[in-house]
Structure formats: structure tokens, C-alpha cells
Amino acid sequence: xxxxxxxxxxxxxxxxxxxxxxxxxxxxxxxxxxxxxxxxxxxxxxxxxxxxxxxxxxxxxxxxxxxxxxxxxxxxxxxxxxxxxxxxxxxxxxxxxxxxxxxxxxxxxxxxxxxxxxxxxxxxxxxxxxxxxxxxxxxxxxxxxxxxxxxxxxxxxxxxxxxxxxxxxxxxxxxxxxxxxxxxxxxxxxxxxxxxxxxxxxxxxxxxxxxxxxxxxx
Amino acid sequence: xxxxxxxxxxxxxxxxxxxxxxxxxxxxxxxxxxxxxxxxxxxxxxxxxxxxxxxxxxxxxxxxxxxxxxxxxxxxxxxxxxxxxxxxxxxxxxxxxxxxxxxxxxxxxxxxxxxxxxxxxxxxxxxxxxxxxxxxxxxxxxxxxxxxxxxxxxxxxxxxxxxxxxxxxxxxxxxxxxxxxxxxxxxxxxxxxxxxxxxxxxxxxxxxxxxxxxxxxx
Numbered sequence: 001x002x003x004x005x006x007x008x009x010x011x012x013x014x015x016x017x018x019x020x021x022x023x024x025x026x027x028x029x030x031x032x033x034x035x036x037x038x039x040x041x042x043x044x045x046x047x048x049x050x051x052x053x054x055x056x057x058x059x060x061x062x063x064x065x066x067x068x069x070x071x072x073x074x075x076x077x078x079x080x081x082x083x084x085x086x087x088x089x090x091x092x093x094x095x096x097x098x099x100x101x102x103x104x105x106x107x108x109x110x111x112x113x114x115x116x117x118x119x120x121x122x123x124x125x126x127x128x129x130x131x132x133x134x135x136x137x138x139x140x141x142x143x144x145x146x147x148x149x150x151x152x153x154x155x156x157x158x159x160x161x162x163x164x165x166x167x168x169x170x171x172x173x174x175x176x177x178x179x180x181x182x183x184x185x186x187x188x189x190x191x192x193x194x195x196x197x198x199x200x201x202x203x204x205x206x207x208x209x210x211x212x213x214x215x216x217x218x
Numbered sequence: 219x220x221x222x223x224x225x226x227x228x229x230x231x232x233x234x235x236x237x238x239x240x241x242x243x244x245x246x247x248x249x250x251x252x253x254x255x256x257x258x259x260x261x262x263x264x265x266x267x268x269x270x271x272x273x274x275x276x277x278x279x280x281x282x283x284x285x286x287x288x289x290x291x292x293x294x295x296x297x298x299x300x301x302x303x304x305x306x307x308x309x310x311x312x313x314x315x316x317x318x319x320x321x322x323x324x325x326x327x328x329x330x331x332x333x334x335x336x337x338x339x340x341x342x343x344x345x346x347x348x349x350x351x352x353x354x355x356x357x358x359x360x361x362x363x364x365x366x367x368x369x370x371x372x373x374x375x376x377x378x379x380x381x382x383x384x385x386x387x388x389x390x391x392x393x394x395x396x397x398x399x400x401x402x403x404x405x406x407x408x409x410x411x412x413x414x415x416x417x418x419x420x421x422x423x424x425x426x427x428x429x430x431x432x433x434x435x436x
Binding site: 110125127128129148149151152153169170171172173174181184185188189205207208209210 | 343345367390402403406428
């Protein structure tokens with residue numbers, strides 16, 4: 001199966017700017033991406049892993065845990081992904097998973113479960129109405145519409161196209177990391193590089209209050 | 219199987235007090251409880267549904283969707299539940315599900331999946347390190363420790379007691395309703411009485427921004 005991961009390192013995770021420097025946000029975004037790719041590889045479900053990026057410079061020196069293609073697009077998220085889907089459709093290719101790079105709690109187990117669902121469209125909802133993963137089995141009949149409550153938008157697009165839908169309900173996959181409070185979830189449940197990165201720069205968890213602690217903060 | 223639901227109507231959901239009056243918070247808390255009980259009933263898994271409450275007055279006129287026992291305790295959450303577990307153990311009763319009343323996105327499907335897991339302890343994590351459901355198969359060997367990151371505490375208690383643990387990973391079950399932003403999740407994903415209640419008092423969702431809208435607000 002093919003998987004595409006939109007990724008942006010420049011100006012990444014601006015809502016974390018009150019607690020992380022620009023360099024730290026970039027490093028952290030990359031660690032989350034690497035966590036996601038590790039699990040995609042571990043699942044042994046994906047023979048084509050593609051990163052959709054606006055700049056080659058941001059990841060050109062990165063060592064990825066597996067074979068990865070980097071696709072460049074200057075379009076916005078919806079524009080770039082819909083162009084990608086059109087290209088798949090025009091080459092008669094089916095089945096692609098779109099997965100976000102900022103969901104470091106995803107594991108191989110989730111990916112195996114999600115891809116075993118059989119509907120035309122499988123959606124893993126994110127918090128705040130987001131869409132954290134979309135398995136699209138008929139790229140010729142679907143287009144994405146991220147931003148806002150994209151979960152509801154994607155349900156509607158599928159309905160209008162007569163596509164069947166399965167919802168993959170996972171707390172871990174719903175946890176996208178946008179705001180400082182999301183780091184709490186990562187420190188509680190995370191076992192990968194992104195959680196380790198936070199600890200390495202001195203961000204830990206107060207388990208009495210479930211709040212972040214900034215310890216020897218670098 | 220036996221299930222116990224801690225419930226508090228007085229001073230319920232104080233973190234919603236900026237947008238709901240005390241009466242509304244009480245009504246809303248009750249609607250959420252009724253949603254949970256409806257799904258427990260629908261699952262046909264539970265022959266004993268018990269509500270653990272500090273006052274009989276708060277729910278004495280409520281019509282429940284099923285047979286419900288009301289247990290009274292003046293102890294705090296941990297004290298009341300641990301006393302309950304001790305009583306079960308002393309009567310050689312096994313298997314009890316503890317489920318929170320403020321998780322109106324739970325469905326029959328979740329309850330069937332969760333109870334089909336076979337470990338000594340099954341935990342459904344809540345956001346912010348919470349524990350939204352606990353299936354305890356050996357009440358003589360476990361005690362609860364809510365507050366703070368109870369999810370981690372419960373894992374630790376199980377480990378120290380030599381109990382096996384399954385984690386039931388569901389976004390819908392992780393969504394407990396404490397703060398205004400949690401209402402966004404309820405309005406996006408909710409199909410029951412609690413979501414309907416919010417709409418009835420004029421609280422809806424702006425699907426462009428995923429923010430609450432207070433419309434003809436009562």
C-alpha cells in the first residue's frame with residue numbers, strides 16, 4: 001500500500017512557540033515524523049512511503065528509517081493532496097493512506113487495524129474535528145478538505161460520492177500535537193523519539209497534576 | 219457483568235460554569251449519565267447497573283433507561299470505590315466495570331469490545347492522563363487511585379499486584395467532558411441526549427473554526 005505524509009518543517013508547530021524555540025519546534029516536528037515513519041515501516045504494510053513537502057532543504061540531510069520518496073509541492077495542504085489524488089486516479093492506482101506527521105502516538109498495531117477495515121474510505125478522527133488519517137480506496141471519487149472540522153467535511157464528501165465509510169476510533173491516533181497541553185498526552189503515552197526529545201530538552205510531566213514541568217530547561 | 223458509575227450532580231462540572239448555569243450543569247450531567255446508561259443497557263452485557271452517589275435527592279425523580287441501583291456513599295471517589303471493591307471481594311464476586319458518567323460518546327460497540335478483552339485489568343484511558351473506564355476482574359487484588367495521572371497510577375498498581383493489563387484505545391471513550399472545549403467533541407461526534415441538550419439550549423458548532431457558537435443562548 002501507498003502512504004503519503006504531508007510535512008512542513010519551516011514554521012512548524014507555531015502554537016508551541018511559547019515553550020519551544022524555532023529550532024526546537026523544527027527538531028521536534030522531525031522527530032514526530034520519524035516516529036510515524038518507523039511505525040509505518042514496522043507494520044510492513046507500505047511499500048511506497050512518500051513525504052509531501054514544500055522544500056527539499058528542510059529534510060535533505062535526514063536519515064529516514066526506511067525508503068522514502070520526497071515529493072515537492074508549493075500548493076497548500078488541500079491543493080497538494082488533491083493534485084496527488086488526481087495523479088493516482090489518472091494512473092489507475094487505488095488505495096492510499098494519508099497520515100499526518102504530528103501524531104507520534106500511532107503504532108504499528110493501529111496501522112494494521114486501520115488498513116484491515118474494508119470501506120471505500122476509512123477515517124481516523126483527530127481531536128477538535130480534525131482528520132488524522134484517511135485511507136482512500138477510490139482516489140478518483142474523493143477529494144480532501146482539511147482545516148475546520150475536516151472530519152465532518154470528509155464524511156460529507158464521501159456521502160455525496162456514494163462511498164462507504166469506516167471510522168477508526170483511537171485515542172492515540174486522535175492525539176495530534178499542536179498545543180502545549182498536547183505534550184502532556186505525548187509524555188504519558190509516548191514511547192518513541194518525540195517523547196524522548198521532549199525529555200532531552202528538560203520537559204517532563206508532573207504526575208500529580210498532569211501538567212508540564214520545565215526542568216533544567218534548555 | 220456488574221457496572222458501577224460514580225455520579226455527582228451537586229457542584230457538577232464546575233469548569234463549565236463560564237458557559238452553563240448551575241441548573242444547566244446539573245441537567246447536562248444527568249443527560250450524560252443517561253447516555254452512558256442507555257449504551258450499557260443496549261450492550262446487554264450488564265445485569266447489575268449501580269450508580270454511586272453522595273445524595274439520593276439528586277436523582278430520586280429520574281427515570282433511568284433500565285434497572286439501576288443507587289448506592290450512597292459520603293466518601294470521596296477513591297474511598298467510595300475502594301470500599302465497593304472490598305465488598306465485592308469479601309463476597310467473592312469478580313468482574314466489575316467502573317465507568318465515568320461524563321463520557322457521552324461511549325457506545326454499545328465500545329462496551330462490547332472493551333469487555334471482550336481478557337486481561338485481569340482493562341483500562342480505557344481518558345485525556346490528560348485520566349482513566350475513563352476500568353474493567354477489574356480481580357477486585358481482591360486491585361484498588362483505584364483517581365485524580366492526577368490516574369492512568370499511570372492504575373498501570374503501576376496492576377503491575378505491583380501482578381495483574382495483566384489490556385488498554386482499550388478509543389478516542390470516543392477518552393473524551394470526558396470537563397471544559398468548554400470538550401463540548402466541541404460532543405457536538406461533532408455525539409448522537410445522544412447530552413449533545414441534543416446542548417443544542418436545545420442554543421450551543422452549536424461553527425464548523426469552519428471548530429468553535430462553540432452561542433445562538434439564542436438560554
